[in-house]
Amino acid sequence: MIDAPGPWGTGPFTLVEGHSRVQTELAVIQAEPLAATWMQREDRTARVRLTANPKYWDKVRGPHLQEIVFRNDVSPEQALDLVCTTEGQVDIVTEVPHREADRVQQSEHARLVTVDAVRALAGVINRAAVGLPLHDVCARQALNLAVNRSGLISDVFGGRARPLAGLTPPTPLTALHRAPNRLKAYPFDPERARALWRQVTDGPSRPLRITAMSDWEAVAHRIARDLEDALELAVEVSVLHGEEQLTARRRLAEKTDPPEWDILLLEQGSQAADTPPLEQHRAFVGRTGEFRAGPVVPEFERLFAAMVAQQA
Incomplete structure (x- = not known):
């Protein structure tokens, strides 16, 4: 959870703009003994910007980019359209719906990467x-x-x-x-x-x-x-x-x-x-x-x- 604007952070990147919160609500499965699960909602600013941390201890792992911007001002559908049809607007879209996979593969601007999900x-x-x-x-x-x-x-x-x-x-x-x-x-x-x-x-x-x-x-x-x-x-x-x-x-x-x-x-x-x-x-x-x-x-x-x- 990145719940406050920076700059702060000791990892390869430092948060300098925006926040990304996960708000949780408790759902009780049984009272005695207590067993519960979390219901999650997400709260993100329109932009979350991270910049490279030059003092990060592991130079081999990175950072290898100067800046990363998470764009939360576009819907998943808009983001996928931008990554498939343009250059320089959106570089990476995660969790591509199965119904859109062929479209990504056929795009001259995008490449589909798949993994075996757990x-x-x-x-x-x-x-x-x-x-x-x-x-x-x-x-x-x-x-x-x-x-x-x-x-x-x-x-x-x-x-x-x-x-x-x-x-x-x-x-x-x-x-x-x-x-x-x-x-x-x-x-x-x-x-x-x-x-x-x-x-x-x-x-x-x-x-x-x-x-x-x-x-x-x-x-x-x-x-x-x-x-x-x-x-x-x-x-x-x-x-x-x-x-x-x-x-x-x-x-x-x-x-x-x-x-x-x-x-x-x-x-x-x-x-x-x-x-x-x-x-x-x-x-x-x-x-x-x-x-x-x-x-x-x-x-x-x-x-x-x-x-x-x-x-x-």
């Missing part, structure tokens, strides 16, 4: 949904088997994603050669999905409700189409924007109100660089999980407690 896009299933058998493991398996992950990755993500088994991101710590017998992602098997769904339903049911954060609207509609085709089920999609997204995350974390959705699509990155799979699964299935919408998994709690004991 994060996952997942659907949180509301097991307590009224009118649908989502409490039954067969129904949840049917939902997973009905989704064509390969088609989703190629058609929506342009090939820039990977199917996951559980919530284990493809990082060097979780590479296949380290765990050759690891689980595989669900296959696309619409016939098996339909059979499982019919096994736990009795005739037509109400529509399945998918809610997605705004970045994943296209993903939600593609998944909805797969579910409609495989399960012969009506699916409704709603998209959250701005403050609605923070409210949905808070309600899910605090677990005080029943969700208004059956599946919530959201993205989560690991804050633990050494154990990303455990941290990701904690968020979704752990006792202190801010995205857990079902029962606590005792076996996971045992594994997580053992990891914490080793790290302490």
Whole structure:
């Protein structure tokens, strides 16, 4: 957090103009023992300017630039347009949306740089949904088997994603050669999905409700189409924007109100660089999980407690 104008700082750069704050609000997951998560809002001035610190101790690492200016006076869409169509206006744009990746690659002014991110896009299933058998493991398996992950990755993500088994991101710590017998992602098997769904339903049911954060609207509609085709089920999609997204995350974390959705699509990155799979699964299935919408998994709690004991 850079929360006051400089000049100050002992790193390779010194803040000389503006501020960039992260304002946090506490969302209590459980009171005893206390478990909570932070809801974040950002407060930035139109410009945040850093200049090179000539007294920085590590001359090899830098600084290698005289000045860096963060422009917060343009929207992400405007910034991407400037980096793709002009020179000298914007030099770097981070977090390029998947839907814009081809545009960047085709630009004569920009170059797309990709990395394997320590994060996952997942659907949180509301097991307590009224009118649908989502409490039954067969129904949840049917939902997973009905989704064509390969088609989703190629058609929506342009090939820039990977199917996951559980919530284990493809990082060097979780590479296949380290765990050759690891689980595989669900296959696309619409016939098996339909059979499982019919096994736990009795005739037509109400529509399945998918809610997605705004970045994943296209993903939600593609998944909805797969579910409609495989399960012969009506699916409704709603998209959250701005403050609605923070409210949905808070309600899910605090677990005080029943969700208004059956599946919530959201993205989560690991804050633990050494154990990303455990941290990701904690968020979704752990006792202190801010995205857990079902029962606590005792076996996971045992594994997580053992990891914490080793790290302490």
